[in-house]
Amino acid sequence: MRTKERLSIALVTAFCGMIVLWSISAPLRMTDLSLSAVSPSKPVLDSQEQEFFNFMVQQVHKPVSYRGEPPNIENHRNPAMVIKEHNTFVILFYIPVFHSYDSQTRNFIISHEFGHIYYNHLRHEGSTLNEQIQADTFALSFSSPDVLIDFCNAFLPDKEMAARIKNAQAYKEKHLLQY
Numbered sequence: 085m086r087t088k089e090r091l092s093i094a095l096v097t098a099f100c101g102m103i104v105l106w107s108i109s110a111p112l113r114m115t116d117l118s119l120s121a122v123s124p125s126k127p128v129l130d131s132q133e134q135e136f137f138n139f140m141v142q143q144v145h146k147p148v149s150y151r152g153e154p155p156n157i158e159n160h161r162n163p164a165m166v167i168k169e170h171n172t173f174v175i176l177f178y179i180p181v182f183h184s185y186d187s188q189t190r191n192f193i194i195s196h197e198f199g200h201i202y203y204n205h206l207r208h209e210g211s212t213l214n215e216q217i218q219a220d221t222f223a224l225s226f227s228s229p230d231v232l233i234d235f236c237n238a239f240l241p242d243k244e245m246a247a248r249i250k251n252a253q254a255y256k257e258k259h260l261l262q263y
C-alpha cells in the first residue's frame with residue numbers, strides 16, 4: 085500500500101509539474117506563433133525578380149545581397165531599405181509590405197534601392213529628399229515613370245512624394261519629347 089501511495093503521489097506531482105511547465109511556457113509559445121506569422125511564407129524574390137536583381141548587381145558593379153525582414157515598426161509602409169554590412173550592401177525587403185505590391189512596382193522598388201547603392205547613400209537616419217530623387221532617377225532607366233507615380237500617389241498627401249512625382253513627370257515628358 086505504501087509503495088502504491090508513493091507512486092500515486094509521484095504521478096500527481098509529475099502531472100501538476102507538467103501543467104505548471106505548460107502554463108509557464110505559454111508566452112514563449114505565443115512568441116513562436118507571432119514570429120512564424122511574419123516570416124516569409126514564400127521566397128523574398130521570385131525567379132523573375134531574382135534575375136532582375138542579378139542584372140542590377142551588374143549595373144552597379146558592387147557587392148550586393150538581400151534578405152527578407154519583418155515589417156519595419158518605425159516606418160511600417162517602407163517596402164525596402166539598404167544597409168551596409170562590412171563591405172557588402174544589403175537590401176532589406178520588409179515582408180509582407182514588399183509582397184503587397186504588384187510585380188512592376190516590386191521591380192521599381194528593387195531598382196530604386198540599387199539607385200541608393202549606385203550613389204553610395206548610407207541610410208543611417210533615412211534618405212534625404214535629394215537622395216530619394218537621385219535613386220528614383222536611377223530607377224527610371226529600368227522602370228516606367230507611371231509605376232513610380234502610382235507608387236508615390238499611394239503615399240499622398242506628402243511633400244516628399246509630391247516632389248518625387250514631379251521628378252517622374254519631368255522624366256516622362258523629356259522621354260516623350262525624344263520620340
Ligand SMILES: [Zn+2]
Pocket residue numbers: 196197200211215216219
Ligand atoms: Zn529610397
